[in-house]
Amino acid sequence: MAAIDCGTNSIRLLVADLPEPAAGPTASMVDVSRRMEIVRLGQGVDRTGRLAPEAIERTRVALAGYAAEIGDLGATRVRMCATSASRDASNADEFRAMVHDTLGVAPEVVTGDEEARLSFTGAVRGLPADARSPFLVVDIGGGSTEFVVGDRGTPGGETAERVRAAISVDIGCVRMTERHLHDDPPTPEQVAAAEADIAAAVDRALSVVPGREAATLIGLAGSVTTVVAIALGLDSYQPERIHHARISYDEVAKVTADLLSRSSAQRMEYPVMHPGRADVIGAGALVLRVIMERAGMPSVVASEHDILDGIAWSLADPS
Missing domain, CATH: 3.30.420.150 (Exopolyphosphatase. Domain 2)
Known part of the structure; x- marks a missing residue:
């Protein structure tokens, strides 16, 4: 499986092997690859309300590299979640179109509550x-x-x-x-x-x-x-x-x-x-x-x- 988190400052990739459901809630995933790039997607959003063209381009370049790695590693399912900057921007449609063209799947612009719940699951499993x-x-x-x-x-x-x-x-x-x-x-x-x-x-x-x-x-x-x-x-x-x-x-x-x-x-x-x-x-x-x-x-x-x-x-x- 491949997971991508696109935030205001960075975009990150995790490719992992997940356990079978029968393994139970204490089972661990096995990392195959973790990557992070600082793309500053949220550059100026608080002031302008829009994603800057250069920020979208930085994100596209990083995402293209991730897409190539996902293909090379043979991930069967991909989920990309985009967070604060892409919720706030008036030109979010432009961002979503770029992601779909580059990655082949649409980004999910998750709500703040869903973002928090995903963070909790990621943090608590394995404590x-x-x-x-x-x-x-x-x-x-x-x-x-x-x-x-x-x-x-x-x-x-x-x-x-x-x-x-x-x-x-x-x-x-x-x-x-x-x-x-x-x-x-x-x-x-x-x-x-x-x-x-x-x-x-x-x-x-x-x-x-x-x-x-x-x-x-x-x-x-x-x-x-x-x-x-x-x-x-x-x-x-x-x-x-x-x-x-x-x-x-x-x-x-x-x-x-x-x-x-x-x-x-x-x-x-x-x-x-x-x-x-x-x-x-x-x-x-x-x-x-x-x-x-x-x-x-x-x-x-x-x-x-x-x-x-x-x-x-x-x-x-x-x-």
């Missing part, structure tokens, strides 16, 4: 047995952040996860950078404005999703995993060390303050920093820190498995 439920899963993307609270479920039951509530709010690392953090590095006034904007959105989300009742916070996507990699002091980006690593609120706050005090070029001094993330990671870290503050979470567990894995798991059901 250590001693991870305490309920879980608050937050997926900090480029244009939006998804909040979902739920439980892993009863081992041996018909489903492995039970979602209690989910919501998507328009705070993400690209959107907050473009809206507030105009200087490089941002000024204290710009950071304060971004923090106030984020806090208001987080409080709205937590009024719908009972995140303060959760026992474990799980953070998804590149902003979280990069912050965790920096906190761990890694000399290279090592997914196997980042996946399910736990860091404290104090560590998150320290990394966030450091990132926001640096220019994009100075952030590249971190060996774990992806070049396409350096200009927006300060805002992403700030979103994580504010979520932890407002939800009262003393620590966060990073997951390298997220909506992309949830999309792949959704293909296990042929209905």
